[in-house]
Amino acid sequence: MRMKRNPIGVISMSYARPFGPExxxxxxRMRASGMDFCELLVPEPDEFDPEAARTVANAAxxxxxxxxxxxxxxxxxxxxxxxxxxxxxYLCAAVDVASAAGARIVGGPLYGSPLVFAGRxxxxxxxxxxxxxxxxxxxxxxxxxxxAAERGVTLAIEPLNRFETDFCNLxxxxxxxxxxxxxxxxxxxxxxxxxxxxEDDLPAAIRAVGSALVHFQANENHRGFLGTxxxxxxxxxxxxxxxxxxxxxxxxxxxxxxxRLSAPLAQWRPPEVDEDADLAASAAFLRGVLHAAAVA
Amino acid sequence: MRMKRNPIGVISMSYARPFGPExxxxxxRMRASGMDFCELLVPEPDEFDPEAARTVANAAxxxxxxxxxxxxxxxxxxxxxxxxxxxxxYLCAAVDVASAAGARIVGGPLYGSPLVFAGRxxxxxxxxxxxxxxxxxxxxxxxxxxxAAERGVTLAIEPLNRFETDFCNLxxxxxxxxxxxxxxxxxxxxxxxxxxxxEDDLPAAIRAVGSALVHFQANENHRGFLGTxxxxxxxxxxxxxxxxxxxxxxxxxxxxxxxRLSAPLAQWRPPEVDEDADLAASAAFLRGVLHAAAVA
Numbered sequence: 001m002r003m004k005r006n007p008i009g010v011i012s013m014s015y016a017r018p019f020g021p022e023x024x025x026x027x028x029r030m031r032a033s034g035m036d037f038c039e040l041l042v043p044e045p046d047e048f049d050p051e052a053a054r055t056v057a058n059a060a061x062x063x064x065x066x067x068x069x070x071x072x073x074x075x076x077x078x079x080x081x082x083x084x085x086x087x088x089x090y091l092c093a094a095v096d097v098a099s100a101a102g103a104r105i106v107g108g109p110l111y112g113s114p115l116v117f118a119g120r121x122x123x124x125x126x127x128x129x130x131x132x133x134x135x136x137x138x139x140x141x142x143x144x145x146x147x148a149a150e151r152g153v154t155l156a157i158e159p160l161n162r163f164e165t166d167f168c169n170l171x172x173x174x175x176x177x178x179x180x181x182x183x184x185x186x187x188x189x190x191x192x193x194x195x196x197x198x199e200d201d202l203p204a205a206i207r208a209v210g211s212a213l214v215h216f217q218a219n220e221n222h223r224g225f226l227g228t229x230x231x232x233x234x235x236x237x238x239x240x241x242x243x244x245x246x247x248x249x250x251x252x253x254x255x256x257x258x259x260r261l262s263a264p265l266a267q268w269r270p271p272e273v274d275e276d277a278d279l280a281a282s283a284a285f286l287r288g289v290l291h292a293a294a295v296a
Numbered sequence: 297m298r299m300k301r302n303p304i305g306v307i308s309m310s311y312a313r314p315f316g317p318e319x320x321x322x323x324x325r326m327r328a329s330g331m332d333f334c335e336l337l338v339p340e341p342d343e344f345d346p347e348a349a350r351t352v353a354n355a356a357x358x359x360x361x362x363x364x365x366x367x368x369x370x371x372x373x374x375x376x377x378x379x380x381x382x383x384x385x386y387l388c389a390a391v392d393v394a395s396a397a398g399a400r401i402v403g404g405p406l407y408g409s410p411l412v413f414a415g416r417x418x419x420x421x422x423x424x425x426x427x428x429x430x431x432x433x434x435x436x437x438x439x440x441x442x443x444a445a446e447r448g449v450t451l452a453i454e455p456l457n458r459f460e461t462d463f464c465n466l467x468x469x470x471x472x473x474x475x476x477x478x479x480x481x482x483x484x485x486x487x488x489x490x491x492x493x494x495e496d497d498l499p500a501a502i503r504a505v506g507s508a509l510v511h512f513q514a515n516e517n518h519r520g521f522l523g524t525x526x527x528x529x530x531x532x533x534x535x536x537x538x539x540x541x542x543x544x545x546x547x548x549x550x551x552x553x554x555x556r557l558s559a560p561l562a563q564w565r566p567p568e569v570d571e572d573a574d575l576a577a578s579a580a581f582l583r584g585v586l587h588a589a590a591v592a
Contacts, residue, residue, distance in 0.1 A: 262464070
């Protein structure tokens with residue numbers, strides 16, 4: 001289907017994790033909440049069939065995008081040749097999934113090097129190892145990028161915050177990596193949740209990435225629904241308009257408003273109430289500021 | 297020495313880690329950069345003598361505060377009785393250090409439950425364990441609070457972001473814990489770096505803590521020098537003025553402006569350039585907004 005300017009979607013984690021065929025009934029609900037697409041986590045082999053997901057999602061009026069899941073056993077930055085090879089194989093398999101699902105984008109921390117969610121503490125590394133990691137990641141992304149290019153899929157490198165990875169934390173670093181890979185099928189994606197922790201100036205960081213931006217995730221500082229935190233959405237929308245960004249924008253409001261002491265906040269949990277109206281309001285809010293930025 | 301309204305200080309980590317007697321020459325430099333106090337990490341037994349630190353710091357015109365370091369072997373939230381007891385012993389020893397150094401405040405994640413820096417991933421916990429953790433922490437803080445009260449020291453409970461702990465992430469949760477402990481020697485401290493990731497509205501969170509606030513850390517969203525990020529300092533200062541907060545404010549600009557790809561950002565590293573002028577500017581900036589808020 002033809003993509004309209006800045007289609008807005010939602011990550012599957014807002015509803016369920018893992019996401020399986022038993023959750024396909026949610027696609028019409030996403031559409032009813034104003035979504036244009038669903039961003040799915042790349043399924044593990046036993047989770048769902050991408051063609052089946054495409055059929056149900058398209059019938060509901062949604063297209064699909066995919067987000068990678070990296071871990072210590074598939075880590076492009078790893079010095080272990082088997083782990084590095086497994087990461088390349090995973091990215092290529094993710095491209096195959098996207099292709100089967102009619103998805104044009106596979107994004108996320110493609111470079112690997114997970115920290116807190118892999119139970120790994122940040123540790124100093126020497127300059128030779130820093131350079132070697134960059135070389136391993138760049139070479140792996142060239143292989144995966146060539147594979148993606150042949151299939152009409154774009155890989156999107158996402159910087160994460162300092163606690164989730166020690167490889168790529170800034171928009172400028174993701175752009176540097178994309179330039180080093182030098183593939184038309186490898187670009188940059190940005191998530192305001194991570195940017196809020198790392199960037200000096202979020203709109204300036206978006207403007208500096210410019211035409212390399214291929215995907216965007218609009219999240220509040222705490223991952224709640226838009227407008228419940230302090231991200232300056234009008235300024236973000238003006239920056240996206242300034243670089244002519246017409247690509248997709250995903251909402252990932254998967255923080256639950258759980259204010260109980262001693263309840264792990266970073267640990268994913270299912271929604272406890274129907275959040276459809278909150279999601280619809282976030283999309284309306286975002287469409288409103290995008291419209292205002294376009295006419296400003 | 298008599299404390300003036302909102303004394304401004306700096307964390308020792310901005311200069312060195314570990315901090316030892318060989319770093320005491322830095323106290324006059326801190327003073328020359330406009331600092332009123334130094335916040336030191338509670339020394340491990342072999343690091344430095346707190347009375348010696350006091351002598352040198354006081355001679356330079358600084359007073360001292362202390363920040364705790366928790367880890368998996370001293371964790372007040374732990375179900376392991378030995379680890380829980382070690383955490384209480386550590387907090388009491390930290391009070392002794394503070395007392396010897398003439399310090400009135402010992403703050404930080406007193407409750408334990410470290411995540412990323414302990415190499416621990418967030419995991420779901422059941423309701424019985426959640427309640428049991430709260431009970432263990434509350435009971436431990438009552439013991440340490442009684443010990444602190446007898447020595448004129450105040451313990452300050454600091455919420456950390458979701459990746460650094462899974463026990464206390466919000467100002468309201470720290471206030472709830474302080475109320476449960478119900479000791480005049482146990483209060484709340486807040487750090488805008490963590491608040492930036494977790495709170496809906498930073499000034500509102502400060503106002504809600506109100507008179508329970510006993511310590512404050514003023515940090516940019518990315519831990520750079522004040523004014524290099526997006527924290528709304530005027531609004532923060534007005535909230536502090538509104539609750540009549542006259543206590544200390546620590547600067548912790550220990551993020552280095554290292555923009556190299558693949559360089560671990562969460563991993564502490566020493567400064568590479570003389571940052572005295574940047575620190576002095578942060579203090580001047582903060583005194584300016586505090587003054588404006590007081591007269592507003």
